[in-house]
Amino acid sequence: MKYIEPVKSVVLFLLVMLSVILTFLIWTYTPDYKYIEKTEGEEILIKPQKDMEDIIRPYKAIFRSEEEFTGTVSNAAMKDMMKVFKGWNVLDLVSVNNNLSANYVNQIIGADHRMTIFFTGEIPFSAFNTTFQFTDKELPETTFNRMIIDWSNYNSKELMLYYISGNNQSLFRSHVSVPNMNQFIQEVIEPAKKYEVFKEVEREGYTSLYLANSNIESVKYTYFIEDITPELFKNVLFPDPNIVQRNVESASSEKYTDGMSLMTLETNLKSLNYVYPAAESSIRVEPSKLLKDSFEFINEHGGFTADFRYASSNTNKNQIDYQMYLQGFPVYSNHVITRMTTIWGDSRIFHYKRPYFSLDMDISLEKEIKELASGAEIAERLKSANSIPLPDIDEIVLGYYLTQNQEQNIFIFEPCWFVIRNGTWTKLTPEVLGGVKNGLE
Structure with a gap:
């Protein structure tokens, strides 16, 4: 019995020392952290990026x-x-x-x-x-x-x-x-x-x-088309695509929303219209930055899905427009949308309107050579007809008028002359030109 008290004292001392050592180790312990690579979301490219x-x-x-x-x-x-x-x-x-x-x-x-x-x-x-x-x-x-x-x-x-x-x-x-x-x-x-x-x-x-000054031979083209799935644009334009709700408004209209922004599809026009109201801004963006931001926004998701070219800008509205081209000539249409428009807002996109189709392949057997009057003759006929005063015209251009055959899912590109006035186009029909002359439009 006489050894019990010394033993208890020794055990208590050891426990106290162990506690001190463990406390010291905890305070000074540095864990061996392993580097964890950041996992980013998969990049979505609808089409290849461009310069x-x-x-x-x-x-x-x-x-x-x-x-x-x-x-x-x-x-x-x-x-x-x-x-x-x-x-x-x-x-x-x-x-x-x-x-x-x-x-x-x-x-x-x-x-x-x-x-x-x-x-x-x-x-x-x-x-x-x-x-x-x-x-x-x-x-x-x-x-x-x-x-x-x-x-x-x-x-x-x-x-x-x-x-x-x-x-x-x-x-x-x-x-x-x-x-x-x-x-x-x-x-x-x-x-x-x-x-x-x-x-x-x-x-x-x-x-x-x-x-x-010479008559022009051009080619009428027919193309199969391919719709770009709206899901791709949904994944690009909405921060969290999982919470986006789809609502079919009618046979020709669909809407997607996450409560903050809205994406509308008009299937007849094959147009996509995206708006983020919170970004609306009246602050004017300088031309250089406006074009750069617009281009990078579209290019980041491979949005130049055809031969789109910079067409015009409106710095008062922070707006940039890109026109579709085929074989180096602009494409215009009353049947489907052939232009992309961006309106820049407060440090991000506010409004984005564009087509959601791409050209698949041309149907070679449907190619047709068309003969058109010279540009100089078109100007003379406009002057004689006086339907469109020459001073009102910004440019007379050769381009393609696009129509669609929905049943066969094909587009027809008809070469035509157009007048450009204040950023808008007018197809020069025989009626506008004062009647057919030499069988040329």
């Missing part, structure tokens, strides 16, 4: 030499020209005029040894960053829709470029150093000698129109 150069492309080029205009609207020629321009060094960028007159514009374009490249929409200078190498780090927050290249002093290995904005009535000028001048002359200027003759359609007090 800005695919979206911004001229639709026409004219050349003035030896007191004559020649020109082309060839898709292949436009692509080749843009490739030649890539890497040019813009040495300066100077504002020349902020109140251009129509007569002055016509004089600049009509001067000898100059070519003019026409773009459908007003392009911010920053959008050309991937084509030109600008010496100026900060580019002006302005736009242009015509670029004039003066090659009269090409032996100096420098060219003079002019940038005209039809919307702003402004003119910028720059000297450009060309790394390979021989390539420019051989691949851009020399081929122009074989292009067809273009006629300048003068309009007193207005800029001239420049149209081909």
Whole structure:
């Protein structure tokens, strides 16, 4: 019995020491954390992504030499020209005029040894960053829709470029150093000698129109189409697709909503309309940022599902439009939607409207050669008919009018002439042109 108390004391001491050691170990313990990789959601690409150069492309080029205009609207020629321009060094960028007159514009374009490249929409200078190498780090927050290249002093290995904005009535000028001048002359200027003759359609007090002087052979196409499943867009546009509710409103209308945003499908028009009301904003976004944000938003989900090209902008509404093209020509329709529209909101998309179909393959046996009147003749017939005053016209363009056969699930692309006025198109039918002449529309 006399050893019990010492033993209890020893055991108590050991327990106290063990408690102290365990407490120390807990305080100083550092676990061996393993790196856990972040698992991101699977990227959704509806179609392959594109480069800005695919979206911004001229639709026409004219050349003035030896007191004559020649020109082309060839898709292949436009692509080749843009490739030649890539890497040019813009040495300066100077504002020349902020109140251009129509007569002055016509004089600049009509001067000898100059070519003019026409773009459908007003392009911010920053959008050309991937084509030109600008010496100026900060580019002006302005736009242009015509670029004039003066090659009269090409032996100096420098060219003079002019940038005209039809919307702003402004003119910028720059000297450009060309790394390979021989390539420019051989691949851009020399081929122009074989292009067809273009006629300048003068309009007193207005800029001239420049149209081909020869009749045109074009091809009527028929394509099978494929609907893009709305589920893909639902997964792209809604943060949590699992909570999205689908509601069939009618045989031609469906709605998807998560309580914050709404996606509507009009099956007859094959159009998709997405709105996120909380993002609506009246704050104007600068042109360069507006185009960049719009392009990246669509491109991130592979939304350029056909040959869509930048068509126009409205900076007051933060709106960018892209037009569908086929074989290098714009496609217009009253039957289905052929244009994409984005309206930017508060740091994100506010409104997104687009088609949800893609072209599958063309039906070769259905191809048909169509002969159309020349652009110059169309202008003369419009002038005679006086159905559309020439001064009201922004451009006369060759394009495709799209109709659909829903039973066979095919689209028919009919080559036609169109008038563009204030961003809207009008199909030139025989009635508009004052009756059929020589059997050509």
